Amino acid sequence: MSNRIIFILSLLGLIVTAFLAFEYIQTGPIVCPITGAGCELVRKSSYSKILGIDLPYFGILFYIAVATITIWLIQKSDKLVSGLRLLVSIIGFAFGVYLTFLEAFVIHAWCIWCLTSFIISGFIFLICIEEFRRKSI
């Protein structure tokens, strides 16, 4: 059951980050919008790219990785693979913590889609821990 929840969550995460990627490639004019101002501020900040690549692409990769490993685990339960998924989920969640910290204390703006992805990655992380623990017992 947990694997299926993780799979669904990673699909949700994929949709959210894909939407963010879509927002990023919009070459709209520089404006301060009435709504969604936080997203604009975060997008325009210097933290919205790593090595010249827009952050949402990393999110997409993360959720594809989690979904793929989960399918693998549904096919065949394996402690090592479960550990690998836990590692991936830790990286994803830790990255989310870092980005949320930046939003709160450096950029001073909240992007609702980034936060949604952060919450999803948090749930994935928690369920992955639980799954890994169950496998270890």
Next chain:
Amino acid sequence: MKTETKILIGVLISCLVLVLGAVFFLGRSENGGNLGNTQTLNIDYSKGEKIGSDSAKVKLVEFSDLQCPACKAAEPIVKQVVEKNKDNSFQFIYRHFPLTQHIHSRKAANFVEYAQTQGKFWEVHDKLFETQDSWSTLSDPSDYFVNLGAQFGLDKDKIKEAISKGEFDQKINDDLAEGNRVGVDATPTFYMNGKKLNLQNFTDLKLAIAEELKK
């Protein structure tokens, strides 16, 4: 391979194709936009702060927010446009559109409106944009504004009063209401002869005006 695994692989691949396909397809198709909207809106040209003749052929109205970084970014281009068309064929009108997320923009608008009563609107307007980074981050910019106004010979107490009482709120609200009526959804928004401009960058503003003047 389990049936469930096959189904999940199918779901994941379909999801990827759909979502990523939509991202790239929609992302590309929306890029090319028209400079001007076809719809001509009725804007009250009697209001706002103006540069240029009332009988000008081309009237450019900007709905702007003094605390908005994008408006600050547009300023040099607006200046160039105004400078280049300093004849009777062009008029620039500044209207207020303070956004709620910019917590000091209403105070700044009240300050600049007080300056207007003393004939110093543009001086203070320019200075506010120039110093935007300094006062935007203050918890209360009132003192900063008072000192800034003093540089232009404005009365300190009167500036304080205008800001604290929101003396020009009515005028600012009228601008806001008109902005909302004509569909301002971001700042800065420009209207040229009543047509909303969809600018991809501010340099497009020069082109749009040059074209309209040629007509």
